[in-house]
Amino acid sequence: MTQKVCNQARRHILKGLGAATLLSPLSSLPAWAVESRRLYIDGLSFLPTDINDVKASKLDAFIADISGIDKIEQADGTINYKRTYQACINSIKQAANSVIANPDVYLQGQTGADINKARAQQQTAVFFQIQGADCVEDDGANNEWPLLDSLHQQGLRVLQLTHHYGNRYAGGALDNNGLKSLNPPLTTAGQSLIEELNRKNILIDVSHSSAQTALDTAKASRSPIVQSHGAARAIVNNARCSPDEVIRAIGDSGGVFGVFMMSFWLTNKPTPTIEDYIRQLGYIAKVGGVNSVAIANDFPLRGQENLLALDNNNSEGIKEYLPWWHRLEEQNVLGFDVEPKHVVIPEFNSIDRMSRIDDALKKARFKSTDRDRFMGENWQRVLKQVLV
Known part of the structure; x- marks a missing residue:
């Protein structure tokens, strides 16, 4: 024919x-x-309680944070959520069991090629991620990595170096001890961790890292690195957002930068809009190149649950974040002197966000080939290259 x-x-x-x-x-x-x-890949979400959410999301693949968490109160009263080994080995086993129990919906991603395999079988490929290398802080002696080995055997494929605050390996985005200029680097132990992650073909995620740690990681890694979820500091001048040099370094590594759904890091305007999200994507494309732009979430597949319960009433929903925000303001952390007014872009706080982002990109006159890249192909390329 x-x-x-x-x-x-x-x-x-x-x-x-x-x-x-x-x-x-x-x-x-x-x-x-x-x-x-069009291929749809989400750079960070979670395994849903309702398995029907996976099909409803229209995702071909997503990176799932399966971290187990221990809450640690710091000296300044702020809470750090440590991904300890014991918590994470338990949570990754539970996640694997959930995936295995739903073979008509999930394919656990081991290599990047599993995206096409899942697509052909009308499944969704899910790649396990942990948001912080705290889980392997006891590793590395005599260049042995038993904790990382066990997590990798259970399916760990993406490892974030730190979550907000630093650890043995890396500096955190919120590490400044009241000094806006402090920017902790990747440590000597962190250099060894990068080498081991490269050797094991585990994707390195610099989300929540300090800018210097991200730059050091891009230089040290032999493989592409990613920021699975973040935003541009040039648009919102906040420590959690990334300066241009980090966006550029990620793009130059061959990696991707996923723009997430937390609207207080997308715009300082009083009311967040679809256009604010599209502006972030366009800015990442300008600085890092069209091959670096990707979509992320950082909420459950269906959206931020508390805001959904409030019918996306941002003025009410923001209240749960303000105590934490004000403590960081007292510590003089960059950008926390600007009080946020919202949590979500209502139109994207939805199970149908990927289709809506795709439509918004079309309305904004992005080329079809760029929409292909942004919505999934950039993620697929990196996952295929690193997860082999």
């Missing part, structure tokens, strides 16, 4: 399927129809 005839046949079948069928779950479509639509 010629390509022209094949395309005509496909159009005829799609017409016969009808609109109702096309709006139904993807499992009702022929495999080639699923494979021909």
Whole structure:
């Protein structure tokens, strides 16, 4: 059959399927129809309680934070959420069991090639991530990594170096001890960790790292690095957002920068809009290149649950964040002197966010090839390159 005839046949079948069928779950479509639509990959979310959320999200793959957490109160009264080894080995086993129990929905991602495999089988590939190398802080003696080995064997494929505050390996974005200029680097132990992560083909994530740690990591790593979820400091001047040199270094490494859904780090405007999110994507493209832009979430697949319960009332929803925000303001952490007014962009605090972002990019006149990259192809390229 010629390509022209094949395309005509496909159009005829799609017409016969009808609109109702096309709006139904993807499992009702022929495999080639699923494979021909735009790839959707989310750079950070969580395994949902309701398994139906996975299909409803239309995701072909996502990176899932499966961290187990111990709450640690710091000397200044702020809370750090430490990803201890024991908490994480328990949580990663539970996550693996959940994936195994739902083979019609999930494929646990071991290599980047699993994205296409899952897509062909009308599953969603899920790649396990831990938000902080606290879980392996006891590793590295005599260049041995038993804790990292065990987590990798259980399916760990993406490791974030730190979460807000520093650890043995890396400096955190909020580490400043009241001094705006303090910018902790990657440590000597961190250099060894980077070497081991490269050797094991584990993707390195510099989200929540200090800018200097991110720059040091880009220089030290032989493989692309990513910021799975973040935003541009040039738009919101906050310690949790990344300066241009970090965005550029990630792009130069061959990695990607996922723009997330936490609206108080996307814009300082009193009311966040779809255009604010698209502006962030465009800015990352300008600084890091179109091959560096990606989508992230940092909320559950269906959205920030408390805001959903409040019908996305940002003026009420922001109240849960303010005590933490004000403590950081007292510590003179960069950007926390600007009180936030919102948590989410209401239109994107939805299970259907990927389709809505795609539509917004089209409305903003981004090229179809760039939309392909932003919505999933950039993530797929990096995952294929690193997870082998």
